[in-house]
Amino acid sequence: MSSLPNPYLPSLARILEVVVETPDIKSFRVELCDEAARESFTFEPGQVAQLSVFGTGEATFVINSPPTRREYLQFSVMRVGEVTGRLHMLQAGDKLGLRGPLGNHFPYQDMRGKDVVFVAGGIGMAPLRTLLLFMLDNRGDYGRIRVVYGARGPANLCYRQEMEAMRDAGQIELILTVDQKSPDWAGQVGLVPNLLMELAPPADNCVAVTCGPPIMIRYTLAALEKLGFADENVVTTLERRMKCGVGLCGRCNVGGTLICVDGPVFTRAQLKALPDEF
Amino acid sequence: MSLVFLARENLPAWIGRLYQDMAVFAPMTINGVAAFRALGQDEIPDLSRIPASSPKAAVFPQTETLFTFTSRKHADDLSQVDIDLSYHLAEVPRVILGARPCDARGLKLMDPVFGGKVKDPYYLARRERTIIVSQACAMPDRACFCPGTGGGPYDPAGSDLLLLPVADGWLAQGLTEAGEKLLAQDLFTPAGDREPEAQSLKDKAEAYLAQAPDMRGAEQAFENLFKDEAFWDQATAGCVRCRICAYLCPACTCFNITDEESGLKGERIRTWDHCMSYMFTQEASGHNPRMQKAFRMRNRIGHKFCYYPQLHGGTVSCTGCGRCVRACPSGIDIRRIVESMKRKGA
């Protein structure tokens, strides 16, 4: 073996707990098996890691527990493909591979002293959760925190109880919405960008952080522009098919920018400088 | 450095000696097509044709094992499984014999990809153990355009040893210590007055390529044409989305990673991938940022003539070897695409 670090070799991790969030999303709470590695593992909110199910493959997920809470690393996984399908079959005690942290992170330093509005759809809440919890753990550094979060139906809202508890504790202002009316839902109905327009958070000294399906992001960015948010105050996190996660395999580029190492977090100002290929 | 002469009839003996100490990658011609392979004992390469494939597999194999994984179940509790991971880096020294100057440049283009900020230990282990013996191109063909990418048919860049063709053999020029070492053999004799002969072949080859279009400096034109879908549609019309251009390219490095398992054992493998494939950017969610082949071709051209040069001081990720041009079943010619891009996007 060579003295070079091997960027492809995962560390072994153990699943501590599996939380069923929605019918197709599970959260996996894991820890690295090696104690020294566990102690020295550091990351920033918004960074991602590659999870391996050996024999099936690897896929990229954001670490959605904040670095301020070290008892486990949490990943929320929606079942959509081969790797996520196999991940959903795993249970507490099972082993998987973990490679990370990878990529850049949310510019939380630049957000200090500002109000923050989170705008999320579906599984897109997962990356924002990291930053949200991080801010709650440093609550004094940030102003008002508002969350607009939507999903197809009530059952598809991720972290619902957790966020409602934050609201009840007065830590955040929360608007939950679903796409279609349903008998078990008394809350808002409507698409996220529309609710955002209704909420109309003042753009002054405020940062918007958004993630969700591509179509939702597109309309959210348009809404934020109408609300007067400057491009550098709009932050999003992108997804691309990734393999290596370290900038070599060549598929996650947008122009000369690689989502896996230069991203996944970009401000709208940065996105505008990239070729239009999303 | 002084030149020495290797007679054509001494080539097999020389290869035989190299074979004692290292793996020899060289072009073999079968059914009229020369392709690089690891030679077996007593196999004699054909250096007369421009090889259809590049020798990049010697340092970046089409398939390689990144690591193996083995699951071990605990005898007393079968639900408890330990997983062992292990990997292996290449140890055997190797020589690429009969690379063309464009191939040697191809490796130089791959080096900053695999040896940049993130070091790829698999590539580097092979690369450090690789000696490149190139043969200068006395007979470039109509698909060749190396001068347009910054190279040339006699360009020594990237080679350890350069063989200059003469009528009955080669004049060998050591360019590095490793290359020089290979010459310390009784099979090589002083070059005498053969140098003018080699020089005249060189002049002819360079004159033949004088018309090669300049593929450099297209970054701005590419960016200007990025949104011109009609241009990319037309450039890609005949493409059947096969993988020839990427797999034969001495500079293409994109790869895939997949797992294969059988029972309790398996391996994670890395294989060449190809940007003209729909699957290349297909996301599990169903979203695909490069749905149409025109967008994929745009990315392919952009990568080679805009993004790579922007990161690497204007050097294009193309060596003008012409392999994609020769082998494209639809006759797509990358020179024509870049030329018209520069014209239209100026």
Added chain:
Amino acid sequence: MSTIDLLREAIRAKLPDLDMVLAWGGDDPLRASPLFIRTESDLENLAAPHLYVSNLAVNLYSLRSKKIGLVVKGCDSRSVIQLLKEGLIARPSLYIFGLPCEGVVDAAKINREIPDAGRATGLAVRSGRVMVQTPENEHILDLDAVLADRCLRCRYPNPLIYDQLIGEAIPVGEIPDLYQDLDEFEALSLDARHDFWMETMRRCVRCYACRNACPLCVCKAHCVADSREPHWLTLETNVSQKWFFQVLHSMHLAGRCTECGECERACPMGLPILLMRRKLNREIRELFGYEAGLDLMTTPPLSTFSIEEENIAEREL
């Protein structure tokens, strides 16, 4: 008027009614490339007929939403018939220029014959001879030595389906032994045949040009070879994977393949992979008296059955 002039005028006349016309063009002296004619000025790039080597039918499926004009040789017309028969394309959106063909030259063969063929500047065919001009030499070859293999055993020099015939139909010559190469191959021992495929597949680079150049391979991104669920193939480039892919491809073409030879022509390694497809075709001919792409009405033999099979014996153990 020469054939190329007739063709040019025919296309010019129909072009206003069509989204585009597929023909052959380019400046390579040894082979023409697909030419997508959208405007009259594109007609200037038409190449000479003996270079019309590719089968343009490969483009039809992905262009099926457009109104397409297509130039076909006899062999190409069989692919069109097969695509129509399978319901993969529709006749009304197609206008076919039928081109009687005297054979096309195979650039790979010229490359094998002439060391400096890669430097060719011109090629002319005259009375059974091919002249290849290079900067240093003028080579003269027998046309028969460089005609594409499929031309040497051609039985359908005239298109079997067309809206308009360009020039006169060509009389069909003596029909040569169709499967001589296969007979020779099958005379080898079983081990030798096995070894042949091992050595052949060793050289395969798994570029899928054979699949993608095949006019009847229409699964495109959904090919089982690219799928992980089901997992027929891994991405390993070893002989077993590559060999299995060839068998898979051949099997999916059984009773459909018209032996246009595009798989073999597209192969950058010059691998004789048409042999497998031809073997299946011969067996299907012998068993069911069927050849693909000859008519629009008959059902492909593997999509149907007879209760009593004339040529299949009951099997017992």
Added chain:
Amino acid sequence: MSVVDGKEPSVKELRIIGFLCNWCSYGGADTAGVSRFSQPTDLRIIRVPCSGRVTPLFVVKALMSGADGVLVSGCHPRDCHYSEGNLYARRRLEVLKRFLPTLGIEPERFEYIWVSASEGERWQTSVTAFTERIHALGPSPAVKVNRYDARLVAGGL
């Protein structure tokens, strides 16, 4: 060949894959078992809904993955549960059988037969005859391919 009732001393068992249709041949094999007819144990049975489900590629994939022989068995012609699945199968499998020698694979490694649910004895004789045939042929063609691949990997480093 090992035999269930242990009458014969066992030689090394080979791997034979049987694709048996759910309605006839699987029943036939079951009948043979219930009747306690002794059978070789080399056969691994994969139950399929109908012999028409068996694409020839199942057979090739099995052979190339290390099976020493492959047996497909379905309902007799005219007796298919789905009325015509086996008739399609017959054409495809016959073409496959004629194709195998061109690949350099002994066509005898593959056989297709028809056995009904009541034909326990016919099942026994068929499977015994096929197993004997495969033993005469020896190990799978995949062994050669894998050996070839291993040599290339060693050469390709």
